[in-house]
Structure formats: C-alpha cells, structure tokens
Amino acid sequence: MLLLRHGRTTANADGGLAGRRPVELDETGRAQAAAVGERLRAVPLAAVVTSPLIRCRQTLDIALPGAPVAVEEGLTECGYGEWEGQPLKKLAKDPLWPVVQQHPSAAVFPGGEAMAAMAARAVEAVRRWDARVTGEHGPQAVWLACSHGDVIKAIVADALGVHLDLFQRIVADPASLTAISFTPTRPFLLRLNDTGGDLAGLVPPKRRRPRRARPGDSDATVGGRAGG
Known part of the structure; x- marks a missing residue:
C-alpha cells in the first residue's frame, strides 16, 4: 500500500487547521501533485482510493489524470x-x-471526533482495502490511498505496532509517499515520508500467475533486506 498525503493547501500555507473544510491546493500543492504523479508512473496500481475531501481529489486529478478512483470515508x-x-x-x-x-489517544475535539476513533476507522479502512486488493490481484499488487497527515501517521503507528500516543513522532509531509506491506502476521514499513526518488523498487516482479501468500512472507530478513 502506498499512502499519499495531499499536496500543500492554502490552509497549510497560512498556518491554519483545515480539518474537513473544502480548502484547495495552492500553486505549490499543484506542483507537488504533478511531481508525485511523475514518480508514480513507474508503479502499476491495482487500485486508487481517496478521502472524499477536495484537496485529496485535486491531488489525484493532477497526479493520476483519468485513473479510476474510489472514495473511502474511512480515510477522511x-x-x-x-x-x-x-x-x-x-x-x-x-x-x-x-x-x-x-496523549492523543485521550484527545476528543469539542464538537468533533476522538483521535482514537479516527485512528481506528482509518486502520480498518486500509486493512479492508488491502485484503480486497490482495484477493483480486494477489499479495504482490500495489495500491494507493490518498489521505491526510494525522490519518497517515495513525496508520503508520499501527503498522509499527506502537501506541497512538507516539504517533506525533511520525512525519507525513504534503505530497509524500509512505509504503506499507501487509502480510498474514504483520505489516512492514518500507518507506516513510518519501518526497523524492525512484519508486521502481516497489514494482512487483512480473509473473504469469499471481503468487499466493506464503508463510515466509511475514518473516523479517535476518541481517537486512536486499532491497528492490
């Protein structure tokens, strides 16, 4: 799974908290979306999912023009x-x-949502989509979800197996990519807050038939991975 944060918005530039307001990308954000789109051309995406908010939709319209996109409320x-x-x-x-x-796990915004509730529904959404993509395309398939900073940080914290109270140590910049591989017994964080560079290492190998998950897929490589 590739997690893409939307490009910079007018609220980001002005130092405000946009929340669920319909703020749009600014000129820098549009340039960021175009740049990440160039990088994503190297990766065949089995599915693209997005938060319903306009800044995410604009990011994908620029980065992946014409791509079919599914809206997922859990990513808002x-x-x-x-x-x-x-x-x-x-x-x-x-x-x-x-x-x-x-202590974000205890934070409840007045008139809004608890951060723990946000984390729970976001993690549920990406795990549900990952299971769906894996079932349809195999465990090597790559898919993309476009969302927001705190949402992405919460998903990363879950992948790392750390408490939500530590998620403020994680960074997700505008138009950054984070890569997580889900396996039957645990996730692996492959990239975090990646704002440049080649994505070819994330392209799955070509196979005549989709390979099924194997027991060893959940094992960490002793001594370190060989890379893409």
Missing part, C-alpha cells in the same frame, strides 16, 4: 470540530493542545 480527515479553521498559533494555547501532543 480527523473531525477537529471547533478547532477547524483556527490558526495553529491560537490553538497551541488551548488546554487541549498538550493532550493532543502528548
């Missing part, structure tokens, strides 16, 4: 409630801010 931005549209500098003075930073 965290519901920040009354925090949405507020400057981050102002929010940093809110009593809830240190909870979000240090």
Whole structure:
C-alpha cells in the first residue's frame, strides 16, 4: 500500500487547521501533485482510493489524470470540530493542545471526533482495502490511498505496532509517499515520508500467475533486506 498525503493547501500555507473544510491546493500543492504523479508512473496500481475531501481529489486529478478512483470515508480527515479553521498559533494555547501532543489517544475535539476513533476507522479502512486488493490481484499488487497527515501517521503507528500516543513522532509531509506491506502476521514499513526518488523498487516482479501468500512472507530478513 502506498499512502499519499495531499499536496500543500492554502490552509497549510497560512498556518491554519483545515480539518474537513473544502480548502484547495495552492500553486505549490499543484506542483507537488504533478511531481508525485511523475514518480508514480513507474508503479502499476491495482487500485486508487481517496478521502472524499477536495484537496485529496485535486491531488489525484493532477497526479493520476483519468485513473479510476474510489472514495473511502474511512480515510477522511480527523473531525477537529471547533478547532477547524483556527490558526495553529491560537490553538497551541488551548488546554487541549498538550493532550493532543502528548496523549492523543485521550484527545476528543469539542464538537468533533476522538483521535482514537479516527485512528481506528482509518486502520480498518486500509486493512479492508488491502485484503480486497490482495484477493483480486494477489499479495504482490500495489495500491494507493490518498489521505491526510494525522490519518497517515495513525496508520503508520499501527503498522509499527506502537501506541497512538507516539504517533506525533511520525512525519507525513504534503505530497509524500509512505509504503506499507501487509502480510498474514504483520505489516512492514518500507518507506516513510518519501518526497523524492525512484519508486521502481516497489514494482512487483512480473509473473504469469499471481503468487499466493506464503508463510515466509511475514518473516523479517535476518541481517537486512536486499532491497528492490
């Protein structure tokens, strides 16, 4: 699975919290989307899934024009409630801010969503889609999900097997790619916050028939992987 964060938005540039508001990509964000699209040309994608918010849809329209895209509500931005549209500098003075930073699993946004609930529905969504793609195309198939910073960080934390309270240590920049391989017993984080470089190492080998998952697929390589 490739996790793509949307390109930079007007809210990102202005230092505000967009939340679920219909903010759009700015000029830099559109350039970022075009650049990541060039990189993605090297990877055959079995499926493309997106958050319903317009900034993700715009990113995919630019990066992968004409590609069929499925909308997945589970990938939508965290519901920040009354925090949405507020400057981050102002929010940093809110009593809830240190909870979000240090104990996010306990954070519930006024009029919005709990961060733990966001993490749970996002992880459920990507695991459901990965099982679907694997069932239809085999375990080597690559698919892409376009979402938001906190959502991607929560999915990465789950893949690493770390508590949600540690997810603020993870970074997901605009238009970055993160690669996770799900296996029958555990996930592997292959790339994180990747904003440049060749993606050829993620292309599955050509096979006449899709290979089924094998017991050893979940084993870590002792001494380190050989790479793509």
